Amino acid sequence: MEASEKYDLVIVGTGVSGLAAAIYAGRYKLKVAAIGGEFGGATATAGVIWNYPGAKGVDGYELAKTMRKQAEDVGSEIIDEKVEAVTKGGHCFLIETKKRKVLASTVILAMGTKRRHLNLPNEKELTGKGVHYCVTCDGPLYGGKDVAIIGGGDASVKGAVLAAQYVNKIYLITMDPEFNAEPINMDSLRNLGDKVEIITDTLVKEIVGTDKLEEIKITKNKTAERVLDVDAMFVEIGSIPDNAVASALNLKLDDEGYIEVDNNMATNVAGVFASGDTVNFFGDFKQCITAAAMGSVAATSAYNYSKTRGDLCSLHKKPAS
């Protein structure tokens, strides 16, 4: 398959960071495509977002749709396909999905992260059969039931508040001595009263069930053990970088596998920039606003870089016919 199109910039990922980059790059009048298989990224499944300035109490998916429209209005293409590979030839890049190959002078990697799993036996087998990774998606399926939510951050606390509209009882379990969530979310959690049992310093030790989840065994401080009879367990324990594409490009990664970037979102490979949750620029503080900001910086850097390059390299340039 020959490359079907040539862009000044291809953005890998259509979450908030990629979409923000697409908005800025479109306004810079670059020929841009943002390509990704999971439109909206983590934001799309975040439920209602209260802390994105200018968007008061907006659903994450709707926020992503607004960004998409903004990007498309300035001429950026948004392509809903998973990027399978990015390879470098000369100083250009070949980006491949299952359906197309395109060339670009510059690339921004904004692939986000993947959900972290507990990596316990039986977890994979019972996925969808009581073990879930998205409270906003599957929480409402357990009306009147007892569920466990695992995790100590905003995702699990917000998940508990959402699930409380439907379920009978929530066991909210964290391995840490306290939760690391916004105080305003913790207030909402406390307002649920006895509906939520908060369990700290506790790990899930065993996932029990054959055709569906029957119970989980938890252990506090690695001593006391307890069995919870639950119909569902939602795992909201954070994420890990999605760095397969980055590794293939020989990008420098930090100790945790996130792409290393400078203050301009530039990686160690000329013409490759990275932004959003796939970098660790702000450490654990991964928010829509930081992702969008990094996307805008990456787009600006890509624009400045493209002015020094402009056209395809000799490897990809076709002679005028």
Added chain:
Amino acid sequence: MDKKIRIYSTPSCSYCRMAKDFFEDNNISYEDVDVASDEEAREELVKKTGKMEVPVIDIDGELMIGFDEEKLRELTGVQS
């Protein structure tokens, strides 16, 4: 398109909304079943798939769990 399409969804599920947006953007009629409020439909969902996950899209009996736009285009015959 003459295929009978039924989507099992919940109100807060964003992948469900992506699927419904896809149908609406491509003028495809579908039936939306809210399994958060309809217990019978929930049981039907588990019976069909063995799982408790949404969205589940039934296109003339062929089931798709989750939202995969490329596969949905294939099943509905909608070109990109």
